[in-house]
Amino acid sequence: MDKDAARKPGARPRGFVVRTYFTEFVGTFFLVLTVGCAVLSGAPLAALGIGLTLAVMIYAGGHLSGGHFNPAVTVGVLLRGKISAIRALGYCATQIAGGFLAAAVAQFLVDTKAIHTISPSGREVWTVFLAELLFSFALVYVMLNVATSADHPHNGFYGIAIGFTVTAGAVAVGGISGGLFNPAVAFGAATMGIIEWSSMWIWLLAEAAGAILAAGIFLVQNPGDSRETIFTRHLDR
Numbered sequence: 001m002d003k004d005a006a007r008k009p010g011a012r013p014r015g016f017v018v019r020t021y022f023t024e025f026v027g028t029f030f031l032v033l034t035v036g037c038a039v040l041s042g043a044p045l046a047a048l049g050i051g052l053t054l055a056v057m058i059y060a061g062g063h064l065s066g067g068h069f070n071p072a073v074t075v076g077v078l079l080r081g082k083i084s085a086i087r088a089l090g091y092c093a094t095q096i097a098g099g100f101l102a103a104a105v106a107q108f109l110v111d112t113k114a115i116h117t118i119s120p121s122g123r124e125v126w127t128v129f130l131a132e133l134l135f136s137f138a139l140v141y142v143m144l145n146v147a148t149s150a151d152h153p154h155n156g157f158y159g160i161a162i163g164f165t166v167t168a169g170a171v172a173v174g175g176i177s178g179g180l181f182n183p184a185v186a187f188g189a190a191t192m193g194i195i196e197w198s199s200m201w202i203w204l205l206a207e208a209a210g211a212i213l214a215a216g217i218f219l220v221q222n223p224g225d226s227r228e229t230i231f232t233r234h235l236d237r
Helices: 015-043 046-065 069-080 085-109 123-147 160-179 183-192 199-219
Strands: none
Touching: 015 046, 015 085, 015 183, 046 160, 046 183, 069 085, 069 183, 069 199, 085 183, 123 160, 123 199, 183 199
């Protein structure tokens, strides 16, 4: 008898956790690779390409890992109560690793000598911070509602909704903050010279704040779901 067929209903197959980490690595890798190649080459449809890449990777890996591909999203899902703290830490580590590798590959693929490095100062610090916070909030808020809400657990539109949120944000504030909305993308962007390492804290803090705010508002708006949160018990879904 096939061992997988003999498992108890709802039981996870052997190696499931490793598969989820690998899925997060692959999805984040291709997201950051698309960002790097599009930005470094000056592709005119960069925002659309990035959003579509995220969408298709979510459709490809969402059934395995949830399709986060973004430490900010993982933080939001953690606070929402749909992942354990240990699993979330593993996700964030693999996402950032995927971002670093993608940045190196993008630099190899696109041989560019002139890179406009974003290095905000003065008032620009706060405009970058606010732009990243607002659309990081929007991204995590959309993801929590379309992919984790008990009201529609098996919808078929979540990938497009999440991907197009990134596209909309990149079009709206890409010229202000770079439109990253993702710490793994931020690390990759710094590696490629798109943003200054010394300014990384702006993106990381804004993205974390946006994720926390989105999770809090989700729980207020969805009280039926709020019974299962990080504050009551750790879930590992």
